[in-house]
Amino acid sequence: MSRARRTVRLTMPVIAASLLVGGGLSALTLGQGTARAAAPAADAGRAGAAAKTTDDFNGDGYGDLAVGAPGGTVSGQAKAGYVVVTYGSKDGLDPARKKVISRTTSGVPGAATAKQEFGRSFTKGDLDRDGYTDLVIGVDSRSSAAGAVVLWGSASGLTGGTKIAAYGFAPQAGDFDGDGITDLALFAGAGSYGDDPVGQQARLWKGPIARTGTPAKTLDFMDKSQWWDYDSEQRPDPTCADRDCVDGPGSVQGPVVPKAVGDVNGDGRADIAMNDYYGDGEWDNSVLYGTPTGFKRGRATGSGGELGIGDVNGDHYDDLVVGDDEYESGVVVAFGSADGLTAETQKFNQDLPGVPGAEESGDRFGSAIAVGDVTGDGYADIAVGVLGEDVGTVANAGAVVLVRGSAAGATGTGAQVFHQNTPDVPGVAEQDDTFGAAAALLDVTGDGHTDLAASSVRENAQAGAVWSLRGTSTGLTATGSVAFGPKDVAAPNASALFGGFLR
Numbered sequence: 004m005s006r007a008r009r010t011v012r013l014t015m016p017v018i019a020a021s022l023l024v025g026g027g028l029s030a031l032t033l034g035q036g037t038a039r040a041a042a043p044a045a046d047a048g049r050a051g052a053a054a055k056t057t058d059d060f061n062g063d064g065y066g067d068l069a070v071g072a073p074g075g076t077v078s079g080q081a082k083a084g085y086v087v088v089t090y091g092s093k094d095g096l097d098p099a100r101k102k103v104i105s106r107t108t109s110g111v112p113g114a115a116t117a118k119q120e121f122g123r124s125f126t127k128g129d130l131d132r133d134g135y136t137d138l139v140i141g142v143d144s145r146s147s148a149a150g151a152v153v154l155w156g157s158a159s160g161l162t163g164g165t166k167i168a169a170y171g172f173a174p175q176a177g178d179f180d181g182d183g184i185t186d187l188a189l190f191a192g193a194g195s196y197g198d199d200p201v202g203q204q205a206r207l208w209k210g211p212i213a214r215t216g217t218p219a220k221t222l223d224f225m226d227k228s229q230w231w232d233y234d235s236e237q238r239p240d241p242t243c244a245d246r247d248c249v250d251g252p253g254s255v256q257g258p259v260v261p262k263a264v265g266d267v268n269g270d271g272r273a274d275i276a277m278n279d280y281y282g283d284g285e286w287d288n289s290v291l292y293g294t295p296t297g298f299k300r301g302r303a304t305g306s307g308g309e310l311g312i313g314d315v316n317g318d319h320y321d322d323l324v325v326g327d328d329e330y331e332s333g334v335v336v337a338f339g340s341a342d343g344l345t346a347e348t349q350k351f352n353q354d355l356p357g358v359p360g361a362e363e364s365g366d367r368f369g370s371a372i373a374v375g376d377v378t379g380d381g382y383a384d385i386a387v388g389v390l391g392e393d394v395g396t397v398a399n400a401g402a403v404v405l406v407r408g409s410a411a412g413a414t415g416t417g418a419q420v421f422h423q424n425t426p427d428v429p430g431v432a433e434q435d436d437t438f439g440a441a442a443a444l445l446d447v448t449g450d451g452h453t454d455l456a457a458s459s460v461r462e463n464a465q466a467g468a469v470w471s472l473r474g475t476s477t478g479l480t481a482t483g484s485v486a487f488g489p490k491d492v493a494a495p496n497a498s499a500l501f502g503g504f505l506r
Contacts, residue, residue, distance in 0.1 A: 057127060058091075058445045060156040062135050065091030066445040067160075068456050069138060070469055071122035071504030075495040077105045077115040084121035086140055087492050087501075088161060091447030095454070096471045098487035102161055103494045104140065104154060111152055111164035119146040124504055126264075128176030128185040130212040131155065139167075139174045144192030147172035151189065155214060165216040170206055177264040177273030179293035180222070184210040187218070188275060188291075188298075193258035203257030207297060223252035223297040252297070259289075263374075265312030265321035267339040268292060276323050278307045288325060292343060304337045304348055313374030313383030314339075315408040322412075324385055326369030332362070334369045334387055334406075336413055349412045353389070357415025358404060360392070367391035368404070373505075375444030375453035377474040382408030386455055388439035394422050394432040401438030403457045405479050419478050421457070427481035428470065430462075437461050438470075443505035448473060455479050458502025463488060467501030 058066035070087045077083035085105035089096045104122075106115040115121075120143035130137045135156025142149055150168045154161040167174075170189035179186045191204035208218035260278040267274045272293030281287045286307035291298035305325035315322045320339030327333060333352035337344045352369075353362040362368065371388025378384065387404045394400035402422040406413050422439075423432040432438070436459045444453040452474030462468040468488035472479045489496040 061160045065449040072499040072501040073120035073123045074500035080115045080117040083115040086122040098491040112166035124173045126176040132211040142171040144172045147192035181272035202254045226297040262310040263312040268343045269320045276310045309372040311372040311374035317382045326372040355415040358418040359420040365391045371442040373442040373444040386442045390437035400432035403439040429486035460500045465498045469502045
């Protein structure tokens with residue numbers, strides 16, 4: 004498979020280098036994308052998997068939206084960060100039905116710390132097998148020693164808090180070993196990097212996970228065939244190419260930025276798509292394929308960028324959707340198969356016939372990616388952020404484009420575009436709002452159609468805001484859409500970057 008690479012400056016900490024959105028927006032777009040990040044592998048090949056298995060914290064049958072505000076000041080600590088969960092209902096999201104979570108929330112372990120950016124990333128899954136989805140909240144990579152926090156689902160919503168020490172960066176939940184129980188992949192921050200990849204500590208916890216934060220078992224993170232002995236410079240499996248191997252059972256050759264989970268090869272085990280540092284300032288994408296004995300790593304198309312996973316062509320294999328908004332503005336769909344990702348890809352931008360608007364320099368088509376079945380036809384659709392889109396004469400107002408899935412892959416037929424000047428969408432398009440900086444697709448109304456959540460982190464002097472648009476059999480509708488920001492949920496407002504991460 005051909006590989007285009009993204010080059011970044013070598014003096015930055017790894018995560019900041021891989022996540023900068025540009026234009027002063029701050030490093031925010033980590034992990035935007037999949038609507039099924041915590042989906043059990045049994046659901047991973049179905050575009051219309053039930054919301055209750057993946058997004059429902061209180062077990063009422065409606066998906067619940069988690070919103071990260073990594074810039075929020077908490078207890079006087081700048082950029083300590085927080086998360087807001089808004090609970091779904093038949094009428095959609097209501098900011099009055101919410102829970103604000105920070106390191107100062109009763110029952111949540113730890114303390115608010117400046118620049119920790121609590122809520123930089125998170126993942127969903129029923130870790131303890133009680134029938135309620137749980138939320139695992141991560142932090143900025145440079146603060147990952149502070150660890151992640153698990154909030155436990157219940158009939159009354161998220162409760163309590165359990166600390167996972169040391170592994171606080173970009174946690175990922177899914178049934179990675181195929182036993183029908185949700186597992187948890189944990190990553191430590193990789194710090195800084197130079198010309199070559201470095202070992203990044205990682206752990207694979209076999210579910211169920213007790214509320215003490217104890218897994219049923221700790222598995223080797225990588226299958227033994229992937230290990231690399233740096234002392235002898237030998238590897239047991241000659242198919243494991245140099246730079247794709249890892250130091251041993253508790254690390255991964257990195258730095259890596261995990262972003263999306265799904266079943267790419269249809270084997271009933273969840274896989275993780277991620278950005279990974281190839282060396283010499285270059286970024287690629289790769290997939291960690293789940294196996295009973297740890298992950299196996301394979302190459303993926305693209306040179307970093309936003310990642311989402313879903314069955315776009317309805318063949319029961321999840322596909323990898325890559326958005327590259329900086330270097331080669333556009334979206335690439337790499338199709339799944341029994342052998343994993345194939346060499347067959349589809350690339351499109353705003354010039355795809357049927358897509359409203361036209362491809363223009365600076366539009367940044369692909370700045371956010373979310374994948375989910377909006378129409379309920381069995382094909383996953385793709386929500387694409389276009390944060391540099393001009394709306395009329397308003398520069399960089401931003402937009403989100405919905406591109407439909409079909410048996411042939413992504414199609415412009417029936418594509419839709421939404422921005423703050425779209426009728427019935429709350430607000431008004433303003434210069435540099437960058438609407439569409441983050442996006443998620445999940446069924447918050449429980450009707451079998453995934454609904455769109457989209458954010459503008461620059462809204463109201465970078466306080467940020469989130470919009471929710473409903474899905475229907477004919478696509479998204481702005482009718483009945485809602486918008487809310489930090490003040491609407493009684494959360495810290497100043498430069499909160501509310502909506503920097505959505506799931």
